[in-house]
Amino acid sequence: MRAQDILPDHLDEVRHHGTTIRKGSVGAFLANAAALDMPTVTADNREALLRDIEELLPALRALGLFDVFEIRNPRLRAFVEARP
Numbered sequence: 826m827r828a829q830d831i832l833p834d835h836l837d838e839v840r841h842h843g844t845t846i847r848k849g850s851v852g853a854f855l856a857n858a859a860a861l862d863m864p865t866v867t868a869d870n871r872e873a874l875l876r877d878i879e880e881l882l883p884a885l886r887a888l889g890l891f892d893v894f895e896i897r898n899p900r901l902r903a904f905v906e907a908r909p
Contacts, residue, residue, distance in 0.1 A: 832846075832848055836848070841887045841888070842887055844883050844884055844886075844887040845884065846884040846887055846888060847884065850881055850884045850885060850888070851885065851888070851890065853877065853881060854878060854881050854885055854890075857874045857877050857878050857881075858878070858896070858898065858901055860874055861874050861875075861898070861900075861901060862898065875904060878901075878904070878905070879908055882905065882908055891905070
């Protein structure tokens, strides 16, 4: 399967089991996860990153991302697992 089989080039989002999955959801999650570990991130920025991550979780779960990949960062993994 290729990327365009999941989300054709002319679309920016797809609905899967009632959840909207936007192009870039996985990339945004990875960028936010990486930013959380930066030593220069302030407490306010960390909270904003976690809010953004939380908003992405329904789409990532609909994709089955966490059925295939395990989050290696223990704090982030606990955060994600604590959210429905």
